[in-house]
Amino acid sequence: xxxxxxxxxxxxxxxxxxxxxxxxxxxxxxxxxxxxxxxxxxxxxxxxxxxxxxxxxxxxxxxxxxxxxxxxxxxxxxxxxxxxxxxxxxxxxxxxxxxxxxxxxxxxxxxxxxxxxxxxxx
Amino acid sequence: xxxxxxxxxxxxxxxxxxxxxxxxxxxxxxxxxxxxxxxxxxxxxxxxxxxxxxxxxxxxxxxxxxxxxxxxxxxxxxxxxxxxxxxxxxxxxxxxxxxxxxxxxxxxxxxxxxxxxxxxxx
Numbered sequence: 001x002x003x004x005x006x007x008x009x010x011x012x013x014x015x016x017x018x019x020x021x022x023x024x025x026x027x028x029x030x031x032x033x034x035x036x037x038x039x040x041x042x043x044x045x046x047x048x049x050x051x052x053x054x055x056x057x058x059x060x061x062x063x064x065x066x067x068x069x070x071x072x073x074x075x076x077x078x079x080x081x082x083x084x085x086x087x088x089x090x091x092x093x094x095x096x097x098x099x100x101x102x103x104x105x106x107x108x109x110x111x112x113x114x115x116x117x118x119x120x121x122x
Numbered sequence: 123x124x125x126x127x128x129x130x131x132x133x134x135x136x137x138x139x140x141x142x143x144x145x146x147x148x149x150x151x152x153x154x155x156x157x158x159x160x161x162x163x164x165x166x167x168x169x170x171x172x173x174x175x176x177x178x179x180x181x182x183x184x185x186x187x188x189x190x191x192x193x194x195x196x197x198x199x200x201x202x203x204x205x206x207x208x209x210x211x212x213x214x215x216x217x218x219x220x221x222x223x224x225x226x227x228x229x230x231x232x233x234x235x236x237x238x239x240x241x242x243x244x
Contacts, residue, residue, distance in 0.1 A: 001195065001208075002208040002210075003205065003206065003207050005204050005206060006206060027184075027206045028182050034180075034208070035236075036232040037158060037159040037182070039184070039206065058157060058158070060150050060159070060161050060230075062128070062149075062228065070123070072123040075123050077123060077125060082127050082128040082129070083126075083127055083128075084125065084126045084127060085124065085125050086125075086150050086156070088124075089157070108159065108161070108182075108230060110158040110159065114157075
């Protein structure tokens, strides 16, 4: 059985333009032979944010802990534990930590882009 | 932005052979236009269990709360909050609540079967 655990200590810094104080770990992905989609764990430190960007594949996101806001296609909404969001392909989006604790979420992506080729970080 | 929240009160009983005291809700699925995979929320009451079955599509599972065990292809392991598991296509599997509180988990599935056709409950 392929098993792992959510563990913020095991995430690694994300080095990408527009990222501030974010670390991540692929919980289930290419290296585990996932056939269709991948599960990643993100930790955004207080004051940090993911890149404000867009790409040709979707996200399904569930917030595990912390407080912040999500921007998606020009709309911004507060997010906290238990919130679930869909980020559509090609929609500009960003996740920002506005709290005093780490903002942690799972973000799932398809393994393959619509136009073919591997989704980065999957 | 398509958003929802994890809420055990919004799950509905699962009526299927071999199921005992399980309710579920599709958080992001066909009705929300998910293109590749779906996120579902399951609540297994104390003493309850999902069906012991197999099917031609995979699961990615993350435990939100409670205690129990997962059986997968003849192997059984304890599960609790923060555990992540992959259930391979065609592997016999079951989730059982062995605790005094509801066992809650997210279970993600592809929208489409390998052989074509929609995955039930996606």
